[in-house]
Structures are given as structure tokens and as C-alpha cells.
Amino acid sequence: xxxxxxxxxxxxxxxxxxxxxxxxxxxxxxxxxxxxxxxxxxxxxxxxxxxxxxxxxxxxxxxxxxxxxxxxxxxxxxxxxxxxxxxxxxxxxxxxxxxxxxxxxxxxxxxxxxxxxxxxxxxxxxxxxxxxxxxxxxxxxxxxxxxxxxxxxxxxxxxxxxxxxxxxxxxxxxxxxxxxxxxxxxxxxxxxxxxxxxxxxxxxxxxxxxxxxxxxxxxxxxxxxxxxxxxxxxxxxxxxxxxxxxxxxxxxxxxxxxxxxxxxxxxxxxxxxxxxxxxxxxxxxxxxxxxxxxxxxxxxxxxxxxxxxxxxxxxxxx
Amino acid sequence: xxxxxxxxxxxxxxxxxxxxxxxxxxxxxxxxxxxxxxxxxxxxxxxxxxxxxxxxxxxxxxxxxxxxxxxxxxxxxxxxxxxxxxxxxxxxxxxxxxxxxxxxxxxxxxxxxxxxxxxxxxxxxxxxxxxxxxxxxxxxxxxxxxxxxxxxxxxxxxxxxxxxxxxxxxxxxxxxxxxxxxxxxxxxxxxxxxxxxxxxxxxxxxxxxxxxxxxxxxxxxxxxxxxxxxxxxxxxxxxxxxxxxxxxxxxxxxxxxxxxxxxxxxxxxxxxxxxxxxxxxxxxxxxxxxxxxxxxxxxxxxxxxxxxxxxxxxxxxx
Numbered sequence: 001x002x003x004x005x006x007x008x009x010x011x012x013x014x015x016x017x018x019x020x021x022x023x024x025x026x027x028x029x030x031x032x033x034x035x036x037x038x039x040x041x042x043x044x045x046x047x048x049x050x051x052x053x054x055x056x057x058x059x060x061x062x063x064x065x066x067x068x069x070x071x072x073x074x075x076x077x078x079x080x081x082x083x084x085x086x087x088x089x090x091x092x093x094x095x096x097x098x099x100x101x102x103x104x105x106x107x108x109x110x111x112x113x114x115x116x117x118x119x120x121x122x123x124x125x126x127x128x129x130x131x132x133x134x135x136x137x138x139x140x141x142x143x144x145x146x147x148x149x150x151x152x153x154x155x156x157x158x159x160x161x162x163x164x165x166x167x168x169x170x171x172x173x174x175x176x177x178x179x180x181x182x183x184x185x186x187x188x189x190x191x192x193x194x195x196x197x198x199x200x201x202x203x204x205x206x207x208x209x210x211x212x213x214x215x216x217x218x219x220x221x222x223x224x225x226x227x228x229x230x231x232x233x234x235x236x237x238x239x240x241x242x243x244x245x246x247x248x249x250x251x252x253x254x255x256x257x258x259x260x261x262x263x264x265x266x267x268x269x270x271x272x273x274x275x276x277x278x279x280x281x282x283x284x285x286x287x288x289x290x291x292x293x294x295x296x297x298x299x300x301x302x303x304x305x306x307x308x309x310x311x312x313x314x315x316x317x318x
Numbered sequence: 319x320x321x322x323x324x325x326x327x328x329x330x331x332x333x334x335x336x337x338x339x340x341x342x343x344x345x346x347x348x349x350x351x352x353x354x355x356x357x358x359x360x361x362x363x364x365x366x367x368x369x370x371x372x373x374x375x376x377x378x379x380x381x382x383x384x385x386x387x388x389x390x391x392x393x394x395x396x397x398x399x400x401x402x403x404x405x406x407x408x409x410x411x412x413x414x415x416x417x418x419x420x421x422x423x424x425x426x427x428x429x430x431x432x433x434x435x436x437x438x439x440x441x442x443x444x445x446x447x448x449x450x451x452x453x454x455x456x457x458x459x460x461x462x463x464x465x466x467x468x469x470x471x472x473x474x475x476x477x478x479x480x481x482x483x484x485x486x487x488x489x490x491x492x493x494x495x496x497x498x499x500x501x502x503x504x505x506x507x508x509x510x511x512x513x514x515x516x517x518x519x520x521x522x523x524x525x526x527x528x529x530x531x532x533x534x535x536x537x538x539x540x541x542x543x544x545x546x547x548x549x550x551x552x553x554x555x556x557x558x559x560x561x562x563x564x565x566x567x568x569x570x571x572x573x574x575x576x577x578x579x580x581x582x583x584x585x586x587x588x589x590x591x592x593x594x595x596x597x598x599x600x601x602x603x604x605x606x607x608x609x610x611x612x613x614x615x616x617x618x619x620x621x622x623x624x625x626x627x628x629x630x631x632x633x634x635x636x
Contacts, residue, residue, distance in 0.1 A: 022357060023461065026540065028394040028524060029361035029452075031459045034352040039340060042435065043347035044403040044449055048442035076346040085362040087405075087447040117360065120447070124366035129405040129438070129447040131362055134347075141349045143341065206346060222344065 163256020481574020544612030
């Protein structure tokens with residue numbers, strides 16, 4: 001199948017009408033009409049087979065996830081998504097793979113009314129780069145540099161499921177017991193409604209893609225503050241609680257990435273409004289720590305003892 | 319070297335100040351301020367090592383070319399470039415490669431005042447996806463679908479050099495004799511000033527990335543017309559004339575890609591203004607054919623006989 005037929009196939013799976021798309025796929029570039037009086041929020045993320053997803057991941061899940069990880073970045077900025085471009089590098093012109101990939105991509109795009117406006121298909125190792133665009137009112141984007149000493153730290157949903165899905169595979173847990181965890185790994189739900197609800201309320205925000213501590217370190221560094229996490233407060237899913245215990249679970253929750261929840265900070269005076277607004281849109285959030293004077297991120301156990309990573313797992317020290 | 323150090327290295331090489339970049343590299347996404355009353359033109363292109371450039375291409379040239387092929391698409395729309403994102407997949411964290419790659423990328427970005435506002439670095443086979451953004455006044459973008467019967471067909475600069483560079487390598491032409499051709503292959507100059515000058519004058523435009531005939535076929539198909547090319551009129555560089563002759567040169571000019579010249583159509587009544595405007599900005603253009611009733615693209619020799627491709631080369635038939 002020729003490149004142009006693959007493009008037609010992808011396009012036919014991803015048809016979403018938007019008035020602000022003046023010219024979509026099929027020319028040298030797309031022509032788009034940004035809404036007056038808004039800022040544009042843009043990011044790009046690449047998924048490499050075997051690095052960002054296991055080689056046996058279903059094609060639909062790869063398509064979904066390639067868009068999801070990008071929309072999660074828009075969610076973390078509080079942006080409303082609009083347009084995507086898809087650069088797809090494939091080892092061969094495998095129509096079945098492309099059809100299923102595009103179906104997964106389109107399912108998530110339709111949920112959030114995202115128009116696919118351009119892209120490129122090339123030959124090479126399976127690599128997918130998606131670029132997404134969204135809008136925010138001027139000055140209202142959620143950034144990493146706004147956390148202030150005294151702010152509280154929150155996270156949406158639950159943590160650790162995606163990393164637990166990979167850990168469960170390694171220990172040969174039967175597929176039926178992994179189902180809920182695998183769904184989190186393969187089909188993450190970008191927290192777009194939560195991000196939009198946090199505009200004007202959160203002081204800083206980031207999505208949990210590399211792991212809670214690693215991601216919060218960026219917030220701490222960019223804001224010039226320290227962050228303390230109460231490990232006992234970390235929200236866990238029933239699936240995670242059923243499958244992992246103790247330090248193993250803690251390591252998954254503090255260090256595991258790919259959950260695509262939002263970690264954010266807010267002034268205590270705003271916490272009440274904020275949790276109420278989130279609850280109203282069905283987005284649970286949990287208070288997990290505080291912003292302090294200093295630098296870096298430190299987790300503490302229920303007894304108040306600092307927790308640190310050693311030998312690939314998490315250990316307590318006095 | 320860690321991912322974040324590589325990002326810092328790339329960022330330090332690519333610093334361009336723009337007022338419309340509200341937040342650049344370092345958050346979940348960039349925050350950009352599109353100019354009021356303009357349309358946004360966006361495209362993305364991927365280069366795969368060994369597919370889009372020879373494996374021994376200098377790193378500076380890869381960086382330059384990754385941006386150039388994208389800016390060429392903006393040129394073909396008549397857009398003024400503004401912002402780029404760079405998704406770089408690397409086999410290893412090779413600081414020297416990244417430094418030289420970023421230097422090449424930055425040299426072209428600086429020429430056209432393009433700010434690098436985001437990206438991603440990942441581990442895998444060398445693959446580079448760049449996304450670029452530009453602006454056009456509403457309704458003035460050059461599209462592929464505007465060619466009309468009776469229009470004339472033009473091309474900027476000269477054709478065939480990039481393909482000739484590859485052909486000369488295959489036949490072991492000494493490097494010093496290939497220099498001018500190699501420069502066209504490795505460091506294409508996107509025709510941004512030409513594209514902007516063509517706004518309001520050209521009826522359709524495309525960049526010559528896949529080869530003149532292949533690219534004009536898109537214009538013909540999208541415009542619902544046929545295109546006739548006078549092979550004898552195709553502009554050739556001194557380097558090409560010195561290295562290739564006859565049908566071999568013709569094949570390079572009609573079928574060779576990667577020159578990143580602009581092929582465009584215009585009404586005869588506008589041709590004079592158009593060539594004058596282009597000449598004023600130092601962009602030569604040559605009339606090479608006409609738009610006719612029908613479909614597809616056909617080249618003719620000086621005697622008016624149709625030319626067709628056979629067995630990997632170009633043959634005349636009666």
C-alpha cells in the first residue's frame with residue numbers, strides 16, 4: 001500500500017469537523033484559525049516501540065496512547081485541546097496495523113473533539129510523534145513555576161497502576177488479574193476536564209508521566225521551593241491494593257510513571273473550592289503533601305521518617 | 319548524559335527571542351500568542367536515517383535539513399515562519415552529535431527567526447520529527463487546489479541537483495566535483511521569501527520534495543486539471559549541466575526530489591508582476607509549462623513528443 005493510501009486510511013478514521021480548521025490534511029500544511037484573544041498551548045511527544053510501550057501492545061492501544069500522552073500535557077497546562085498532527089514511522093506499510101492504530105487514536109480524539117490536521121508517514125523503526133495544540137485564556141495556563149511555600153500538594157485519581165501493570169507482567173500474574181492495571185497502562189485517560197477546572201485555582205501543575213517524585217522535582221526546581229510528600233496519603237486503586245503491598249506498592253506509587261494523573265499545588269485558602277469543583281466534574285483529588293522552603297522532593301512515611309530509594313527499591317531510613 | 323542535559327544543550331544552541339513566545343522549553347507545553355487576525359499554518363515532517371538522508375551525512379547537515387524540509391512546506395503555503403518543535407530519537411546520548419545537530423538546526427532557525435519552543439528526546443533509531451508554525455493573512459495561504467486551465471506553470475531556482483548528488487555518489491564521482499551538488503542535498507534553502515512574495519499572485523503552489531512530476535500531480539489532482547511540462551525549459555544549475563547529460567539529466571530534473579524549490583501556477587496576466595517581484599528579492603523563476611483541461615501531468619520534449627518513465631529511467635515515445 002502506498003503512502004498516500006495509508007494517509008487516506010488514517011484520515012478516514014479520524015474525521016472530526018471543526019470550524020477553526022480552514023484546510024486539513026492534503027496540502028503542504030494545515031491552515032488553522034486560532035480563536036481571538038487566547039493563547040496557544042503546543043507540545044510534542046514521541047513513543048518508541050519497546051521503550052514507551054511493550055512490543056506486544058495492541059495497535060489500538062498504541063494509537064490511543066500516542067495521543068493520550070500529548071493530551072495529558074495539555075491537561076497539565078489547563079488547556080482545551082483542538083488540533084493534532086501525527087508523524088508515524090512504520091517498519092512496513094501494514095494496513096491492518098495502521099487501521100487499528102488509527103481507530104484507537106480516533107476514539108480518544110473524538111472524545112475530546114480533537115481534529116487531526118496533518119502529519120507524515122515514513123519508513124523505519126516503529127516510532128510515533130504526535131503534536132497537539134490547545135487554547136487557554138491569556139495568562140491562565142497552569143505552569144510548573146508557580147508553587148509557593150505553604151501551598152498544599154494534590155494529585156488526581158490514583159497512582160501506581162501503570163507501573164504495576166508492567167511489574168505484574170514480569171512476575172507472570174495471569175492476564176485476568178492484570179486487566180484493570182493493563183487498562184491504565186494501555187489506555188490512559190488524559191485529565192483534561194480536571195486541568196481546565198484548575199485554571200485560576202492551582203498555583204502549579206504537572207502530569208505524572210515519569211513518576212510522582214521525578215515530576216514533582218521539576219515543579220520544585222522551577223518554582224524554587226521544596227516539596228514534602230506523605231507516602232501514607234498516596235491514593236491507590238483497588239487493583240493496585242489487591243496486587244501489591246508494602247514497600248513494593250510504595251515504590252510503584254512514588255516512582256512509577258505513565259499514570260497521567262495531574263499533580264498540582266494550591267494555596268490552602270483555595271483548596272476547598274478546588275476540591276469541590278473537581279468533585280463536581282467527577283475528578284477525585286487527594287492531598288498528598290506540602291510546599292516548603294528549600295529544594296527537591298522528599299517523601300515521609302506515616303511515622304514521619306524520610307524515605308529514600310536504594311538498590312532499585314524504596315527503603316526507609318531513620 | 320541525561321535527557322534533561324541534552325535538552326539544555328539543544329536549547330542553549332537555539333536561543334531566539336520572540337515576543338509571541340510566552341513560555342518556551344521547560345514546562346509541559348509551550349504557551350504562544352498567535353498574532354491577531356492571522357491564520358496559523360502548521361506542518362510536520364520526519365527524517366529517518368538511511369531513508370531521508372545517507373547514514374554518513376554530517377550531523378550539522380541533518381539538523382539543518384530537518385528544519386529546512388519543514389520550512390519549505392511553510393514556504394509553499396506562503397507563510398511567515400515563527401515556531402518549531404523538535405522530537406529527536408537517538409540511538410545513544412551522543413553529546414557531540416547532538417551539539418553539531420543543534421548547531422545546524424540553529425543556523426537555519428536564526429536565518430528565519432524561528433524559535434524552538436518545545437520537543438522531546440527519546441531513545442531509539444535515529445529519527446527526527448520537526449513541527450513548524452507560521453502565519454498568513456486570512457485567506458492568502460497558497461494552496462494546491464487553485465490551479466486553473468490557462469494558468470502558466472513556474473519553478474524557482476534549478477531542479478535536479480539533490481538527486482544528482484546521490485547519483486554522483488553512486489558512480490564514485492570525486493568529492494571535490496560533487497561539492498555544489500552535495501550542498502544542495504545537505505543544506506537545502508527553503509524558499510520562504512519567494513513563497514511570501516507569491517501570496518495574492520500564484521494560483522497554486524507546492525514544494526518540490528518528491529520530484530517535480532510527482533509533486534505537480536498533487537496540484538493537478540487537487541485542482542481538477544491537467545499539467546503539461548516543457549522538458550527543454552527545465553532550469554539546471556551549472557553543476558548539474560557539468561555532471562549529467564541527456565536523458566540522465568532529464569530523469570534527475572523530472573523525477574528527483576529534495577531540491578525544495580517551489581513549483582507554482584499563475585494566470586498569464588499576473589506572470590509579469592510575479593516574475594518582477596521575485597527578481598526583486600533575488601529569487602529567479604522559470605516558466606516550465608501550462609495548466610490544461612484534463613488530468614495528470616505530462617512532460618514533452620523540444621519536438622513536442624511525450625516523455626514517459628520506463629525501467630527506472632526516462633524514455634521518449636512517439
